[in-house]
Amino acid sequence: MKHFVVHPTSRRGWLVTLAFALLVMAGIWPVVALFNRDDLWFGLPPIAILTYAIVVGCWVTMLVANRLLVGGERDV
Amino acid sequence: MSSWIPLAITLGYIAVALIIGISARRGHVMDSLEEWGVAGRSMGPVTLYLLIAAGSISAYTFMGAPGWAYSKGVAVFYVVIYLAYLALVAWYCGPKVWAFGQRFGHVTQGAAIADRYQSPLLGGLAALIMSIGSLAYAVLQTIGSAYILSVMSAGRIPVWLGVVVVLSAIALYLFVSGQRAIGVTNAFQGVLMLAVAWAVGLWAAREATGEIGFAGVFERLASERPEFLTLPGAVGDMGFAFWTTSIIVSMFSFMPPVWSQWMSARSASTIRRSATWLPTYYIVVLPMVVVGFIGILALPALSRADTVALTYALDHMPSWLVGLLGAGTLAAAMSSCEPFLHSIAMAYARDVAQPLFRLSDATTGRLARRLLIPVMALIVAPVAITEPSNLVMILLVGLGFATQVLPAFIGMFLWTRASTPGVLAGILSGFCVTLAFTLVWPNPLGVHAGFWGLMVNLPLFIAVSLATRPVRDDVVERFFAISAPGRLLRASENAA
Numbered sequence: 001m002k003h004f005v006v007h008p009t010s011r012r013g014w015l016v017t018l019a020f021a022l023l024v025m026a027g028i029w030p031v032v033a034l035f036n037r038d039d040l041w042f043g044l045p046p047i048a049i050l051t052y053a054i055v056v057g058c059w060v061t062m063l064v065a066n067r068l069l070v071g072g073e074r075d076v
Numbered sequence: 077m078s079s080w081i082p083l084a085i086t087l088g089y090i091a092v093a094l095i096i097g098i099s100a101r102r103g104h105v106m107d108s109l110e111e112w113g114v115a116g117r118s119m120g121p122v123t124l125y126l127l128i129a130a131g132s133i134s135a136y137t138f139m140g141a142p143g144w145a146y147s148k149g150v151a152v153f154y155v156v157i158y159l160a161y162l163a164l165v166a167w168y169c170g171p172k173v174w175a176f177g178q179r180f181g182h183v184t185q186g187a188a189i190a191d192r193y194q195s196p197l198l199g200g201l202a203a204l205i206m207s208i209g210s211l212a213y214a215v216l217q218t219i220g221s222a223y224i225l226s227v228m229s230a231g232r233i234p235v236w237l238g239v240v241v242v243l244s245a246i247a248l249y250l251f252v253s254g255q256r257a258i259g260v261t262n263a264f265q266g267v268l269m270l271a272v273a274w275a276v277g278l279w280a281a282r283e284a285t286g287e288i289g290f291a292g293v294f295e296r297l298a299s300e301r302p303e304f305l306t307l308p309g310a311v312g313d314m315g316f317a318f319w320t321t322s323i324i325v326s327m328f329s330f331m332p333p334v335w336s337q338w339m340s341a342r343s344a345s346t347i348r349r350s351a352t353w354l355p356t357y358y359i360v361v362l363p364m365v366v367v368g369f370i371g372i373l374a375l376p377a378l379s380r381a382d383t384v385a386l387t388y389a390l391d392h393m394p395s396w397l398v399g400l401l402g403a404g405t406l407a408a409a410m411s412s413c414e415p416f417l418h419s420i421a422m423a424y425a426r427d428v429a430q431p432l433f434r435l436s437d438a439t440t441g442r443l444a445r446r447l448l449i450p451v452m453a454l455i456v457a458p459v460a461i462t463e464p465s466n467l468v469m470i471l472l473v474g475l476g477f478a479t480q481v482l483p484a485f486i487g488m489f490l491w492t493r494a495s496t497p498g499v500l501a502g503i504l505s506g507f508c509v510t511l512a513f514t515l516v517w518p519n520p521l522g523v524h525a526g527f528w529g530l531m532v533n534l535p536l537f538i539a540v541s542l543a544t545r546p547v548r549d550d551v552v553e554r555f556f557a558i559s560a561p562g563r564l565l566r567a568s569e570n571a572a
Contacts (some may be wrong), residue, residue: 023160026326028324029319032307040305056355
């Protein structure tokens with residue numbers, strides 16, 4: 001058989017993959033360094049804000065992905 | 077604290093968990109792995125959501141996380157981030173794992189690996205390596221449980237007795253009802269933890285600042301102890317490298333209980349719906365972390381950081397709330413401990429004993445249930461009673477080892493060319509490097525030992541896979557008809 005690496009096969013699949021990758025990049029260096037400040041945003045440390053932004057981002061991205069990728073398009 | 081109320085509430089929680097755990101059996105015959113192991117693949121989205129959520133919120137959330145906030149500061153938030161990423165992993169891999177189980181009859185992670193690579197040796201090895209992490213995790217939760225009982229009884233229940241009480245309760249309902257007990261008890265524990273964490277966090281914030289909200293806590297810290305609000309934290313040991321690699325290592329730890337949870341779902345879409353909502357549960361961590369931050373100024377001389385939430389509660393909260401915190405913490409510990417004990421027993425029976433002694437499926441099912449008791453009595457209980465090392469370090473070590481099985485999953489979900497020798501080489505090399513960088517030279521250059529393991533593991537896995545014979549086409553096609561539907565067909569057409 002011809003071997004392959006699995007990747008998305010539709011534009012929507014690529015979009016969801018890109019969103020997942022951006023979310024993961026948002027939680028690690030160097031992005032986290034931008035939030036590494038000792039002032040407060042909305043009463044919380046910036047790293048806490050980043051953390052819960054990622055939590056909400058993951059939830060919303062999966063909600064959107066469920067709508068984008070229906071039936072056979074679940075291929076990310 | 078001399079009041080009997082906290083202990084009564086905590087023991088009451090154990091009694092309720094015991095009753096609902098045992099009654100979860102509801103006439104089902106539990107001597108098959110299909111029933112005892114994955115609840116007949118019957119769980120709906122809400123139960124599955126609470127099962128996975130409560131399973132991932134451990135004693136760490138109620139003890140270790142406030143302790144990290146107290147000793148290191150915002151470094152503690154890495155846990156929330158990797159938990160959110162685990163939901164992404166569940167969303168992508170969970171439905172595929174469920175389909176593998178449903179079509180090929182897998183009930184354990186090791187069985188799926190053995191099938192994909194046509195190697196019982198690899199399945200058994202992966203199960204054994206995973207069991208190290210799983211045992212570490214179960215011990216961690218048991219220590220947390222026993223400590224809670226000791227504190228709630230004002231020292232009248234010693235740690236050894238707490239270990240015996242908690243493990244006996246878990247053993248009883250797990251033996252009787254298997255994965256169904258884990259489902260219903262985790263659902264109960266999940267709701268309890270969410271309510272308790274927010275009640276305790278908001279009460280502590282009002283006690284410390286006079287307002288119901290967390291802003292006042294952080295305003296005081298920003299002016300008096302700003303080093304707690306940034307990395308590398310107050311003791312300087314959580315730099316960007318350790319933060320980043322800890323998150324990566326943790327998010328790729330496909331722990332066996334999670335695998336069983338996915339396979340317990342009613343359908344593939346059930347998993348996707350549960351995974352989608354999973355991040356919303358992790359707001360449970362925030363209030364407990366705030367209690368740790370409050371402790372920095374209120375309890376400056378604590379000798380053991382892990383105790384900050386309980387110590388603060390004992391000093392500043394009414395006994396009913398202390399009791400609820402005890403019950404919530406115990407719920408967190410037990411809800412994480414029981415899936416790991418269950419998966420260890422299944423893995424030893426299905427992935428190690430069955431191929432080794434050529435046991436029938438029926439005998440393997442009975443053996444898995446009965447192995448629970450020796451695993452608890454001969455491994456988890458004695459180690460927990462000796463209370464080794466720091467709680468969080470045990471967790472990190474466990475996840476570091478578990479991550480080394482990653483090549484096996486890459487070959488299942490992403491790369492058809494992964495070969496058996498390639499996966500074996502990757503796992504063994506990663507395991508050795510992680511072991512060396514955990515015990516001999518801990519986390520060189522501030523990078524997580526498990527990440528060093530991956531850096532050796534993955535290149536070796538790819539190189540050896542390319543240099544050795546791939547797994548039989550029919551097996552690969554069977555798996556990738558699920559992992560990459562449509563893609564396999566096109567690849568075959570191109571090859572023709």
